[in-house]
Amino acid sequence: MDAYDVVVIGGGPAGYVAAIRAAQLGFKTACVDAFERGGKASLGGTCLNVGCIPSKAMLDSSERFEMINHEAAEHGIQVDGARVDLTKMLGRKEAVVDKLTGGVAFLFRKNKVTSIHGLGRLVRQDGEGWIVDAAGTEVRAKNVVVATGSSPRELPLAPFGGHIVENSGALAFEQVPARLGVIGAGVIGVELGSVWRRLGAQVTILEALPGFLMAADDAVSKEALKQFQKQGLEFHFGVQIKDVKQDEAGVTVIYEEKGSDVTAQFDKLIVSIGRVPHTKGLGAEAVGLELDERGFVKVDGHYRTNLPGLYAIGDVVGGAMLAHKAEEEGVAVAELLAGQAGHVNYDVVPWVIYTSPEIAWAGLTEKQAKDKGFKVKAGQFPFSANGRALGHGDPRGFVKVVADAETDKILGVHMIGPNVSELIGETVAIMEFGGSAEDLARTVHAHPTLSEVVKEAALAADKRALHM
Structure with a gap:
């Protein structure tokens, strides 16, 4: 049985950074990660593969198209007949992702982190630490760091599939939808809605909360709403989704707004209503790992769980679901394991x-x-x-x-x-x-x-x- 000082379960921003920093600090380290893209192992988790990085590539491409069509003339640049080659645009996005996920694999090799592709599962504790099932093979670890991330939250009335997609599906449309619906006016919904609006879609965003970006400063949220409405994004706040049905042609959404039922027809529907901790298959219940009422792993101020030698970081512990916050927790937990003063200032x-x-x-x-x-x-x-x-x-x-x-x-x-x-x-x-x-x-x-x-x-x- 292979033995490690640290085994990290999850290869997203929290996990891969924790593994690299642990290895830099002299720990014999392995990272177990099951993420696949295109049927192949791909490190970097949601962020690098189907989240932060590909969405920013698409945002940039769509902004360039917008500039050519609507802003270039102001600079004295005349352009006629600009059109979108969506296949090439998506190909560029994938090339960016390939470069960065490949970069993580390179960093693992450089820092002598053992990369194991497959599911990681907590099996049991013994006097020497933890036994972890790493893609079907048991390994021993003095310390385990759980960094399994999060998954898109499904709307019970609108399960993912067909014309109803989450963030990854919204980054892979084969053609620009004429009518795009978005449920959720949060970060992901607004970013992805903006991409397809610039590429030619008519975008309608439905939000249950009574206002826009309520976590932001009032002055910013008011200005943002004004700017986005000016661009053509259509917002409806305080709505209640009552029914969602799809057929070959698209999706029908019935929602209540100001006491009246409204029926809307869309070619595609993005559901972006938050994310839930990903602990499926981790073995949490079997080993007695304590979760809170929402399914997040409970940790103290030093990322320790209720079980000795078991730590958790990133989206799976809750808080701000941000890649850079997760990365800093990865550094902090590795440094704490080394007896250093690892810390993240969440303020x-x-x-x-x-x-x-x-x-x-x-x-x-x-x-x-x-x-x-x-x-x-x-x-x-x-x-x-x-x-x-x-x-x-x-x-x-x-x-x-x-x-x-x-x-x-x-x-x-x-x-x-x-x-x-x-x-x-x-x-x-x-x-x-x-x-x-x-x-x-x-x-x-x-x-x-x-x-x-x-x-x-x-x-x-x-x-x-x-x-x-």
């Missing part, structure tokens, strides 16, 4: 929505800060007053800095606009070190850059913005 984990305009935030919204009892000051600065944004041709949106009025400490930063997925990193670094709005305002930013909007928003928190 400054950034959120990003890769729409156009992009949306990003970290920390508290203005309302959350006030609800927590802070005396708040806030500064906001628009991209429309920024030279680089105007030259780029995308002056939509703004940056908002929320700070403690008494100490000046930054409590949250909220952005909507061009490339804010990149701009949020600067503010996260400032917040990680407990920085103030003054720290951000006094930092020299290159001119002309989009990042100057961040500086100006920090200045605006003290009502001294220079260019507004």
